[in-house]
Amino acid sequence: MIGHEDLAVRTLGPCRIDSPLAERLAARETTQHSVVEDDRILFDDTLSMAGVRGVPVGQLPSLEPGGPRQRIYFDPAKTRVGIVTCGGLCPGLNDVIRGLVLELCRHYGVRRIVGFRNGYRGFIPHYGEDVVDLSPEVVQHIDDEGGTILGTSRGMQDPEEIVDALERLAINILFVIGGDGTIRGAMEVVRVIGERGLKIAVVGVPKTIDNDIPYIDQSFGFQTAMSEATKSIHAASVEARSAPGGVGLVKLMGRHSGFIACYSTLAKDDADYVLIPEVPFALQGEGGFLEHLRRRVEDRGHAVVVVAEGAGQEHIEEHEPGRDASGNVRLGDIGRLMRRLITEHLDDAKVENNVRYFDPSYAIRSVPANPYDSAYCLRLAHAAVHAAMAGRTEVIVARRRRRFVHIPMALAVSRRNHVDPLGDLWMSVLEATGQPVRFE
Numbered sequence: 001m002i003g004h005e006d007l008a009v010r011t012l013g014p015c016r017i018d019s020p021l022a023e024r025l026a027a028r029e030t031t032q033h034s035v036v037e038d039d040r041i042l043f044d045d046t047l048s049m050a051g052v053r054g055v056p057v058g059q060l061p062s063l064e065p066g067g068p069r070q071r072i073y074f075d076p077a078k079t080r081v082g083i084v085t086c087g088g089l090c091p092g093l094n095d096v097i098r099g100l101v102l103e104l105c106r107h108y109g110v111r112r113i114v115g116f117r118n119g120y121r122g123f124i125p126h127y128g129e130d131v132v133d134l135s136p137e138v139v140q141h142i143d144d145e146g147g148t149i150l151g152t153s154r155g156m157q158d159p160e161e162i163v164d165a166l167e168r169l170a171i172n173i174l175f176v177i178g179g180d181g182t183i184r185g186a187m188e189v190v191r192v193i194g195e196r197g198l199k200i201a202v203v204g205v206p207k208t209i210d211n212d213i214p215y216i217d218q219s220f221g222f223q224t225a226m227s228e229a230t231k232s233i234h235a236a237s238v239e240a241r242s243a244p245g246g247v248g249l250v251k252l253m254g255r256h257s258g259f260i261a262c263y264s265t266l267a268k269d270d271a272d273y274v275l276i277p278e279v280p281f282a283l284q285g286e287g288g289f290l291e292h293l294r295r296r297v298e299d300r301g302h303a304v305v306v307v308a309e310g311a312g313q314e315h316i317e318e319h320e321p322g323r324d325a326s327g328n329v330r331l332g333d334i335g336r337l338m339r340r341l342i343t344e345h346l347d348d349a350k351v352e353n354n355v356r357y358f359d360p361s362y363a364i365r366s367v368p369a370n371p372y373d374s375a376y377c378l379r380l381a382h383a384a385v386h387a388a389m390a391g392r393t394e395v396i397v398a399r400r401r402r403r404f405v406h407i408p409m410a411l412a413v414s415r416r417n418h419v420d421p422l423g424d425l426w427m428s429v430l431e432a433t434g435q436p437v438r439f440e
């Protein structure tokens with residue numbers, strides 16, 4: 001059970017410098033729209049969850065609020081900042097970079113900002129990556145493009161060498177924009193910083209289209225990626241309805257979490273089936289998926305199937321689950337398997353069929369952020385700058401239940417966010433598709 005110690009945020013030391021934003025904060029009080037800096041945000045949000053703790057209100061686990069502080073730790077005029085983006089692409093990466101640079105320069109007066117190229121390898125000498133000087137002029141319009149102007153990578157790097165680079169460049173604050181792997185890497189960097197007795201803040205902005213980071217409302221870019229995915233689902237529906245025995249099959253990213261498949265299905269109510277990693281399904285047999293699909297195609301003449309890339313891995317016999325350079329499991333291709341099995345099953349049953357397979361894969365994550373995610377990215381960037389300037393470290397900034405909070409990195413990587421098969425999201429998907437609770 002999450003306790004106080006899990007929510008404690010590390011700081012580099014006392015904040016003795018008046019913030020340039022101080023005068024704007026004087027009249028603040030805690031409302032539904034803001035939290036004063038010495039208030040806390042309850043971690044539990046139901047009576048039952050709070051009640052089971054059996055402690056007075058003041059001892060309930062709570063999170064440090066995000067936002068500007070009256071006094072800060074770093075002297076803006078003497079602060080040098082580094083920014084790095086790691087792991088897979090996600091809509092909004094450039095929006096976060098832009099937001100960090102503009103907030104640092106325009107509101108705190110921090111002018112020395114460098115970008116490290118191609119993920120953590122950008123710190124490692126033998127890759128020979130130069131650093132990128134970042135300024136408001138350089139970043140002004142980078143949010144018009146998807147991807148990251150800094151480049152990204154996967155693959156383990158030596159935290160000692162990363163901290164060597166931070167020392168050589170006299171970096172005081174490092175912003176890391178990445179997912180669970182990046183955050184684990186950042187924790188290694190924080191460990192080495194502590195071992196060397198250095199005062200360098202490391203603050204994370206959580207990133208992944210998979211939405212697999214726990215304790216936050218939603219990772220930035222997820223909404224844009226999900227929106228992109230709906231285009232493929234609609235295309236699959238058009239194809240399926242335009243041919244006898246049409247079956248539109250769409251495979252979507254999300255690795256071990258089925259959020260993109262679920263939300264894109266709910267957004268574009270075209271799918272008859274959604275298969276996700278969190279809910280196992282039988283393929284064969286009277287109650288299996290293939291027989292159910294056959295009956296649906298015979299009854300309606302068409303069907304649309306959305307399969308998350310991490311679903312049904314147990315059905316992929318010949319797949320040797322290798323790993324990518326960061327240690328992430330390489331998934332077997334459930335899309336190709338389903339295409340073959342659906343065609344074979346309908347052929348064997350002498351049901352005319354035209355199976356159309358869609359795999360948008362990277363197309364859903366390499367687009368620019370939609371306006372919602374752009375605004376979200378800007379606010380996350382502001383929160384990250386406020387946290388770092390106030391000397392917070394080994395923390396990610398996130399929005400949780402509509403409030404910006406500081407979440408310790410260790411908690412952010414303590415588990416993976418999954419679709420709850422007993423939760424209301426999956427219930428909505430079952431209601432929307434009409435598919436059975438279980439294929440077995």
Ligand SMILES: Nc1ncnc2c1ncn2[C@@H]1O[C@H](COP(=O)(O)OP(=O)(O)O)[C@@H](O)[C@H]1O
Nearest residue numbers: 087154155156157178179180181182184185326
């Ligand atoms: N378990 C780990 N410990 C330390 N560093 C890690 C770990 N996993 C990943 N990293 C570092 O984080 C970077 C990004 O991780 P990756 O899993 O590829 O993407 P993401 O952070 O988006 O999940 C890697 O290039 C690697 O340097």
Ligand SMILES: O=P(O)(O)OC[C@H]1O[C@](O)(COP(=O)(O)O)[C@@H](O)[C@@H]1O
Nearest residue numbers: 087088179207208209210253254255
């Ligand atoms: O970019 P790669 O190495 O092909 O990995 C693809 C994987 O990256 C993701 O897009 C998410 O990656 P991150 O967790 O690094 O953001 C997954 O949805 C997908 O399975």
Ligand SMILES: [Mg+2]
Nearest residue numbers: 179180181208
């Ligand atoms: Mg990851």
